[in-house]
Amino acid sequence: MKKVFRNKPIGIAPGTLLYTGEKRLDKPILSSIDYGPAHHGVEILSSPQPCRELIARDSVSWINLTGLHQVELVQQLGEIFNINALVLEDILNTQHLPKFEDCDAAVLFIFTLFHRDDQTRQITPEQISMLIGPTWLLTFQEVPEDVFDQLRLRLQRASGRIRHRGTDYLGYAILDTVVDSYLHLIAGLEEDLERLEETVFSNPKADDLQKIHAHKRQVLVLRRSLRPLQIAVEEFRQLDSELLHDETQPFLRDLADHLSRAVDAVDALRDANAGLLELYLSLANQKLNETMKILTIMASLFIPLTFIAGIYGMNFEFMPELKWPWAYPALWLVFLVVASGMLWFFKRKKWF
Amino acid sequence: MKKVFRNKPIGIAPGTLLYTGEKRLDKPILSSIDYGPAHHGVEILSSPQPCRELIARDSVSWINLTGLHQVELVQQLGEIFNINALVLEDILNTQHLPKFEDCDAAVLFIFTLFHRDDQTRQITPEQISMLIGPTWLLTFQEVPEDVFDQLRLRLQRASGRIRHRGTDYLGYAILDTVVDSYLHLIAGLEEDLERLEETVFSNPKADDLQKIHAHKRQVLVLRRSLRPLQIAVEEFRQLDSELLHDETQPFLRDLADHLSRAVDAVDALRDANAGLLELYLSLANQKLNETMKILTIMASLFIPLTFIAGIYGMNFEFMPELKWPWAYPALWLVFLVVASGMLWFFKRKKWF
Amino acid sequence: MKKVFRNKPIGIAPGTLLYTGEKRLDKPILSSIDYGPAHHGVEILSSPQPCRELIARDSVSWINLTGLHQVELVQQLGEIFNINALVLEDILNTQHLPKFEDCDAAVLFIFTLFHRDDQTRQITPEQISMLIGPTWLLTFQEVPEDVFDQLRLRLQRASGRIRHRGTDYLGYAILDTVVDSYLHLIAGLEEDLERLEETVFSNPKADDLQKIHAHKRQVLVLRRSLRPLQIAVEEFRQLDSELLHDETQPFLRDLADHLSRAVDAVDALRDANAGLLELYLSLANQKLNETMKILTIMASLFIPLTFIAGIYGMNFEFMPELKWPWAYPALWLVFLVVASGMLWFFKRKKWF
């Protein structure tokens, strides 16, 4: 269960900055990438002050803050980039749903990145906030990411399309990377489900039920993030602002396309998961039926015979049958007839 | 089950004032907080008359009535603040759904606050009605609340933003407190569910079923309150009146955001609860299967053996086997073969 | 199951008048209440003719016909009040859904009243048709009603608001009474459900299942009537006609509010009923599990012991154990060890 609330007390003033996530990093890292068609520079900043200079420049600057637990750092960035306190509150409140907001001078994107542990197959969500300004782009992360490494490499190549475009294209490229990571995650979930399906079909084990349940929860968590992101991207596409250039539009349409593919695949996963659970339960039901048939056959076959044997185990003095020499073989015949009759009855009922 | 109707008789005239809640308080308490950028005063009023003077003032006055069973007190307030009889009826009828209504001179908000007993984990709803006028804000509560204490503290601090704003911001602050209390409640329900999940996964007990059911009902009660409140806030945001200032809009958007987060979390809770019940039943099913397997194995193993032993317990005079010296050890061999065959059969069926 | 069709043959001309309900009354009763701010008169009419005079008057006349099986009476009223044959057909066809229709000179309301037998807790629907004209209001009932008695009393009081308003307010008052009766009915259904819930939680009986099912059907019947009535009231509110005065609008909004409260409560009832059934079945499942555990424990405990006892009940001549003096007490030890082992096994499985 994703917690929506951690420790923000009831009734405090709006805009009060409080980081509601866990501290997952020792020291926040602030870095910048500044690039244009002709230049590209990476810097690790020890304080937010140099950002003022980056804003002044014409070239595109991507400033990234990893680790949000030093609230004053976020506050200083807010002052430098002139960000509303309510927006800063949203950035620090890491249990947010994906959303898009037009803050006049910049646009805000909040979305969730999912990290999947390959061993435990656990999904951990991480909130990423992105502010797209005229010449700068600000991202806030909770933990260091390697998902954007490929993108950083593309920024280094002077020939790349991205070097000639503005902050809106950079924002698109970041969103595209995120959606790609969703598609990878979905592919992983699809593989898991296929493996589960094979197990259920061949030899269902006792903990398959828990595995199906855990898989379903991962799919639901993913789904809950995708729908609002779809809405956010749609709102970005319809943004009427100088921040968004016409030449970025086809790429955003492509992005929306990929997103709707992801949504469709997640819906398919959810249906398939539900179908698998249904199948598991139906198969379990079938097995119960089979078990009961075996029990019933065994009991119906031997309980009457045991009774008959019990009769002639009685110690009455006057039981004429006990004296008859052919009684014992005759009784064997009775045993056989009763057992065959039972078996014929079950055969006719198509039990085996 | 929340009762919708207590004792209003069929067919009485509309606007007839009748309190339909329980009397939960001995004596109603009427209090006022009057504040502006430069002053702040709290008063306990013994009669509604001083309110007339508060209306006349320019500063913001928050008048609160706790305890609604003295209908005439509500009626007097209605006359002083010029409130429609139908609105007063709504305020007294404490089984109302959350709603927003534009009453020209003022706007009406009705919403539900939930009190949760930490021991019994029971939720008790309380209807709160709020009327926002130009310079005054009226609230009606059924029981004394400490949920607004933090807000009252903020009103005392001269530096707070709230001291410089109008009644619309005060109304927003009250709603924000309520939504915060929802988020707290949801966090509590999430914790309960997590604890239930752990129990079900490790060692389900007989009363877990009732606990899951009780949890679900709490979630449904909460959900039934959230949706209409969302609509009410939306209507307030679109209100075209002097009562609502432009500078309050971003805060209302923030509020709507929090509300949609709450709705999303409640939906997730409902899904998780349904998933847990499903899991519980599936696990119970699995256990039944296991139980039946044990029974079938035990019965299939020993019933045939008992029958064989029964045969040689018979007292026929002519049973040649009884005389054979090696018959008894041979029979032990038969016992072992039959039992092994049975075990091999169940092994091949992958029963253990 | 509510029959939609009784005996209207296929293909007859539209507007052919046929009463499709049961004859529940010996003789139809036609009565009128004529009132204004200053006067109030009640009359039982032996023929529809005096109605012509009532139409001519300026004051408000409420004419009520109880019992629809004398089709010619309805036809005469239709002629006097100038009602379309298709509308008369609707009035006589008592399996109609609630609806609103603007017939130019008048507006038609069709709705359902539910009578609940306190003993059998059975709900019987009754269709009521109401035509609101400029100075007259016509109602058609199948059986005599006492639900409107309170309203008739209010008409007698000269001080009442209703005496100073037109036919639209009288129509509203009738609808309000009907919605109040729905709320009463819902309160009754809520009580029933609560009682059922208590029984299911403490000691479920065999016929609880039927009771839950019967309750569900009552809720569904009620629900099927509420939704179209909501639409009808909405259409009435948006009516652009002289028949509907502006001063009646707030009352209609209040009515719509009550209706949506009723709809919400019925939805909650339906959910609660579904939840109760689910709980009942889950508890039954749990009991089955428990039953099977008892059976399995008893069988697993005693079947192996019986087999061992059976061995030494055999009559072989050469069974050395039978001669050993300590064999019998030793066997008791074996019995105890086997039984203890079994109990330890079930204990470890947390079966008790």
Next chain:
Amino acid sequence: MKKVFRNKPIGIAPGTLLYTGEKRLDKPILSSIDYGPAHHGVEILSSPQPCRELIARDSVSWINLTGLHQVELVQQLGEIFNINALVLEDILNTQHLPKFEDCDAAVLFIFTLFHRDDQTRQITPEQISMLIGPTWLLTFQEVPEDVFDQLRLRLQRASGRIRHRGTDYLGYAILDTVVDSYLHLIAGLEEDLERLEETVFSNPKADDLQKIHAHKRQVLVLRRSLRPLQIAVEEFRQLDSELLHDETQPFLRDLADHLSRAVDAVDALRDANAGLLELYLSLANQKLNETMKILTIMASLFIPLTFIAGIYGMNFEFMPELKWPWAYPALWLVFLVVASGMLWFFKRKKWF
């Protein structure tokens, strides 16, 4: 299952005429009814040619073709009445969903009539196509119908409203007859369900499950036809053409009303059917519980007793109890105590 496709090969040109239904009639029958306020004539036509003359006349002509397997006949009619090849293809393709199409000179209605065999209670669908032109109305049927006989009688009566109206009213009358036949069918299904409900409540039989399933499929087939017909009628009502006169509008509204009543009744049927299945399964579950209780009581009562009897059936030489004179009556006491203990245990568990 209604087949959507019979034998039309993939990739043939659109407008290629192929009858995809079964041949259910030896020879197609082409007949015409020509009428006006003053005259009425019925004719059986041996070829489509006389239709040219009927078109030329001012009076209303209803031409009906029963049996569609002679494709050339349909083609000739198409030429005479100037019908598009795509429309003719729709008419011949008898697995169509109900639809309405405005073909400029005429309007097309396709709908389904259901024949119910009173013995087998099987429903057979039949597609009827209707083209409404300015002075003519064309209907295409697969089998001879007696459902329209009543309508043909009304056409003979000179006083009937239908004799004074145009083709739109005739079209309405045909649709009205069809909707009436739906209501009859629904009434039949309601009766079936009521009978099934009684059986399930009193004494469920093994084949009730199949009957409930068959009933559900009939309801679903009917429902699948009603929704598109509702849309078609709505489109007809909003048709802006000289073909549709204003005076027919109230009748179409009445028709739409009846249709929505039918849809509502079918939905109610579907819910009731689902509820019945749920009840059947719940009752079956309850019975299983009861069966298992009986088994558990019998086994728990006698298996321990049999074990005790087994002990004293052993043949050990040294069993002191066997010699005690009061041992046998004492054992009876043990038997009684054990059995009573068991019964008391089950009594306390409220098993009987």
Next chain:
Amino acid sequence: MKKVFRNKPIGIAPGTLLYTGEKRLDKPILSSIDYGPAHHGVEILSSPQPCRELIARDSVSWINLTGLHQVELVQQLGEIFNINALVLEDILNTQHLPKFEDCDAAVLFIFTLFHRDDQTRQITPEQISMLIGPTWLLTFQEVPEDVFDQLRLRLQRASGRIRHRGTDYLGYAILDTVVDSYLHLIAGLEEDLERLEETVFSNPKADDLQKIHAHKRQVLVLRRSLRPLQIAVEEFRQLDSELLHDETQPFLRDLADHLSRAVDAVDALRDANAGLLELYLSLANQKLNETMKILTIMASLFIPLTFIAGIYGMNFEFMPELKWPWAYPALWLVFLVVASGMLWFFKRKKWF
């Protein structure tokens, strides 16, 4: 499970061409059909260059590429026909949902064709991309298709309508063929379901459950493709471009009609499949009930009798009954009375 993602790495630049399907063909085949009212020519092209000349011509050219694993071939075609890199990426990314896109100079259709293996009854999806330009139409397939053979034959016939129309009609004809193939596929699935239904009703086998599950997955896969295709066709119909002629509109409406028929049939299939699974489980439940009844009857009948026989098998010295001469026959009477009582009890419970 259809994989959405194969091997496209996270974060690469958009428009990077990568074929994400399997290589199902040795060598790609590029062919062209060039036709007009008076001429028709088929060519196998060894390189894309001759296409330049085809574009220049006025007649309609249908160029088809089968096999997409030679990415450079697709790239060359893209250059010749002036296709956007993002569109080429979509064409190569063969896990796309059906979609329509207006690319100014041409329109793009992506849809899925399903191949069904008649033996295994497995469905394999194949993505087909279609670009409709002013005088040319480009199709991209993964494997050689014979589904379009009939269409190619129609192109050879000089009299065919298709020879006189433009590329939009050719596009329509291709889509129509695809929808026809869907209808064929649906007919096959309907047959499968009917066969399954018969088996389940008469003699359900253990693997029917898997078969129902597999059938459901096929239906879901098909359904997931149909809905977006419906949207795509709708968008094509509303296209405001010279590419789409008015005379093609009626054919597109016909196509939309067929598609909605297919969607309806698939929905009906899904419902029928769900109903069948429900029935299967209900029948299995019924059988379990029956099995338990047999077991209970057998156990209840013989376990008490065996106990009685066990009593008189005991070896106490003082058991007076053993000496009575009529004790043995009397005991038989007891056996008969107990057994008859049991049978009467079960008879009264209507167990047989």
